Amino acid sequence: MKKNQLLVGVILLSILVLAGSVCAQVSDRTFASETITVTGAEVKSLTAVTYTVDAKKAQLTFEGADVRYTLDGSNPDSTTGHLLQPNSSANAVILWLGPYELRGFRVISTSASWNATVQATYYKN
Numbered sequence: 001m002k003k004n005q006l007l008v009g010v011i012l013l014s015i016l017v018l019a020g021s022v023c024a025q026v027s028d029r030t031f032a033s034e035t036i037t038v039t040g041a042e043v044k045s046l047t048a049v050t051y052t053v054d055a056k057k058a059q060l061t062f063e064g065a066d067v068r069y070t071l072d073g074s075n076p077d078s079t080t081g082h083l084l085q086p087n088s089s090a091n092a093v094i095l096w097l098g099p100y101e102l103r104g105f106r107v108i109s110t111s112a113s114w115n116a117t118v119q120a121t122y123y124k125n
Helices: 002-027 099-104
Strands: 029-038 057-064 067-070 082-084 093-097 106-109 116-124
Touching: 029 106, 106 116
Parallel strands: none
Antiparallel strands: 029 116, 057 093, 057 116, 067 082, 067 106
């Protein structure tokens, strides 16, 4: 009997933790957004005045040309950084960043003749 009660208690606790996690995610609200055009060999970053210190996270969507990005503040180039190929699949490429990665995000187009677009939406509690 005690094992069953313990099991029910663990299950209920798990449900409460999960529900709290979902509620925390739902309570996040958007407060700003921006569109960044990445052209040629110019390294771009997110606009600090747009996301400020209030941003808890950001959702980034990439369109157009292939890009390379970094999250540590270093500059990517045509061969260095994480490669994203937005047009290589039917699914949109979505990247979620936390507050530290927002400051360190840098992106560059891998093609001098094609532009990429980054759509950024910022969230706070």
